[in-house]
Amino acid sequence: MSGQENISESVQADFLKKNTEYAATFRDGDLPLPPARHALVLACMDARLHVEKVLGIKNGECHCVRNAGGRASDDALRSIAISQRLLGTKEVHIIHHTDCGMLTFTNQQLATKIREDLGVDVGDRDFLPFLDLRESVLDDIRTIRESPLVATGTKVHGYIYEVETGKLKVVE
């Protein structure tokens, strides 16, 4: 058995142990499928941004979509369309954050690293990095507002989360 297998089994074992504790006091088994607050949060995958805790969201209240950067990717638009058309959400809250990994590379640099590490040529694939935090939030607000998959008039709010302070700042 390799060291990596040991580490991996240890994470899984810990998830299952912690989940047993969670389930032991679980009382939310009758919550309905549609989000109670009719809202969807789109946020970065960053390990320091526990979305529901940072926003005080209760179980069953909001959809939560996350990816590298919290970008309004084509797949995020798929999720928003399903959320709005089938499950009744009516607004989107986008959260990017300080010290984001997406500020640290260009597409060309990542393509080079993938070629060196994995031997794969990704061509001109866009990994959606950005240079400016506020601009990336505004870009993603615009992308969602202009998407044909998103209902006209959908309220789209943007924020920057500060990983250093725990504070959420509105982007206007």
Added chain:
Amino acid sequence: MSGQENISESVQADFLKKNTEYAATFRDGDLPLPPARHALVLACMDARLHVEKVLGIKNGECHCVRNAGGRASDDALRSIAISQRLLGTKEVHIIHHTDCGMLTFTNQQLATKIREDLGVDVGDRDFLPFLDLRESVLDDIRTIRESPLVATGTKVHGYIYEVETGKLKVVE
């Protein structure tokens, strides 16, 4: 002012109020960018699945990618590639769940609804619904393992979360 604007402002006001409370006791401002447990969780956006709480994940431990279904979409693979190549994660944990909205529609039905509601023709776009929960987890494990963007030998684990009981079951 429309009713929708009132609802939307109320959600934002509540997020900001709750965040002020969160930030008041925040003590994790010095956590590093790379996830401490070298793991990424890929889970559904469902409002009843608060990933970090369900798995007992602490601040800074794991990347968390979420979308409609918790699918190994092309954008999820983008996030995994960034997570692995730039931030050192080495394993993926996929979580789908009971009572998932993705079990309730076909691509054709959603395309019809989008045409009726929004006046947009989405053609044969795949919204990644599924018919069987266990099969969808196994499909996504396979997609990640076979992706050229993912390091060979990456451990990929699958789970079904029961929204009725709070319990996580391993898919094998």
